[in-house]
Amino acid sequence: MTKRCDVSIRGVEISFGAVRVLEKLDLEVAQSEFLVLLGPSGCGKSTLLNAIAGLIDVQAGKVWIGGRNVTWEEPKDRDIAMVFQSYALYPRMTVRGNMSFGLKVAGMPSAEIEKRVAAAAAMLKITELLDRRPAELSGGQRQRVAIGRALVRDAGVYLFDEPLSNLDAQLRAELRVEIKRLHHRLAATMIYVTHDQIEALTLADRIAVMKDRVIQQLGTPNEIYRTPANRFVASFVGSPAMSFVPGSYEVREGLPWFHAEGVAAPLQGYGFADRLQPGAPIELGVRPEHVEAGGDISAAIEMVEPMGSDQLAWLRLGKHPVSMRLSAEAVAAPGAPMPIRLPPDKLNLFDAASGRRL
Numbered sequence: 001m002t003k004r005c006d007v008s009i010r011g012v013e014i015s016f017g018a019v020r021v022l023e024k025l026d027l028e029v030a031q032s033e034f035l036v037l038l039g040p041s042g043c044g045k046s047t048l049l050n051a052i053a054g055l056i057d058v059q060a061g062k063v064w065i066g067g068r069n070v071t072w073e074e075p076k077d078r079d080i081a082m083v084f085q086s087y088a089l090y091p092r093m094t095v096r097g098n099m100s101f102g103l104k105v106a107g108m109p110s111a112e113i114e115k116r117v118a119a120a121a122a123m124l125k126i127t128e129l130l131d132r133r134p135a136e137l138s139g140g141q142r143q144r145v146a147i148g149r150a151l152v153r154d155a156g157v158y159l160f161d162e163p164l165s166n167l168d169a170q171l172r173a174e175l176r177v178e179i180k181r182l183h184h185r186l187a188a189t190m191i192y193v194t195h196d197q198i199e200a201l202t203l204a205d206r207i208a209v210m211k212d213r214v215i216q217q218l219g220t221p222n223e224i225y226r227t228p229a230n231r232f233v234a235s236f237v238g239s240p241a242m243s244f245v246p247g248s249y250e251v252r253e254g255l256p257w258f259h260a261e262g263v264a265a266p267l268q269g270y271g272f273a274d275r276l277q278p279g280a281p282i283e284l285g286v287r288p289e290h291v292e293a294g295g296d297i298s299a300a301i302e303m304v305e306p307m308g309s310d311q312l313a314w315l316r317l318g319k320h321p322v323s324m325r326l327s328a329e330a331v332a333a334p335g336a337p338m339p340i341r342l343p344p345d346k347l348n349l350f351d352a353a354s355g356r357r358l
């Protein structure tokens with residue numbers, strides 16, 4: 001593998017009839033980067049991937065791959081290889097046949113084809129399956145073959161459209177690690193579509209979170225998780241999910257506070273990006289692992305979910321439910337009081353009207 005292309009999407013717009021799916025979308029993917037397009041069903045991530053592949057025409061804007069404007073080039077001329085959710089294998093061909101077919105059609109010498117198929121099969125641990133047909137394979141094995149078929153192409157960019165969503169949870173986790181290993185080994189440019197935030201957090205160098213025709217936030221998994229740009233990103237990423245409490249911003253004796261019915265939390269130490277007027281409606285967001293036991297904020301345990309390695313306690317904070325991560329050994333009984341602290345530097349505050357991070 002030698003080719004590693006960058007990808008540049010500039011002002012791309014796509015509509016289906018009256019439905020606008022992508023609006024003036026810009027995105028730069030670096031050479032060797034693993035970029036994940038993450039978002040809820042219908043947000044346009046597959047449409048964007050298909051536009052990069054050349055399977056859908058753009059109505060405006062440009063697509064550049066490896067320094068070439070490929071906006072009007074056929075998929076086969078774009079130096080890409082794609083892996084689909086549905087595997088799309090030829091049922092009558094063996095695994096070897098499936099993996100070599102594209103190269104044969106392209107007129108590659110058979111010795112070179114054999115070399116590439118053997119190398120990809122070894123990497124994906126499917127060497128012993130080369131003479132089987134797709135019907136004789138499990139779902140996980142089929143997807144390995146589909147990935148192998150993309151790898152032998154030695155493309156400048158690999159595109160994955162939800163490749164793991166047809167697999168059960170355990171296989172998904174297994175193959176996820178394989179894909180990550182593959183990326184480390186090949187340092188290939190990969191663009192990967194998923195609606196699974198765990199997949200995005202574990203695989204990506206950077207994540208583009210999409211909703212409502214645009215990219216809501218582009219950042220490393222850490223940035224997306226720690227400093228979500230808005231309430232949507234905050235609620236979409238993280239499992240168990242962030243808890244939200246609507247309230248207002250107050251100033252007491254010169255210090256900033258969050259206030260809601262039955263809740264007063266100090267905000268000194270929160271890195272405000274905006275100046276706020278006292279009384280401004282804001283929403284507080286806190287992740288379960290950031291709620292600390294033993295503070296001045298009174299709360300009570302309503303319910304406890306054991307999760308194996310730890311427990312998730314559901315607290316009532318004023319009128320609002322807030323979840324808190326507890327160690328597996330912690331004694332937590334429904335009904336018990338649980339005074340807490342909300343560390344200001346770990347909190348997330350959002351403008352109540354726009355949802356933007358403050």
Ligand SMILES: Nc1ncnc2c1ncn2[C@@H]1O[C@H](COP(=O)(O)OP(=O)(O)OP(=O)(O)O)[C@@H](O)[C@H]1O
Nearest residue numbers: 016019021039040041042043044045046047048195
């Ligand atoms: N060929 C098409 N004709 C009309 N509408 C389409 C077509 N393809 C997609 N759409 C619409 O465009 C929007 C974006 O679809 P897209 O498949 O890109 O979403 P997605 O984020 O990949 O979702 P999913 O995870 O469900 O595939 C959806 O509202 C979908 O209904």
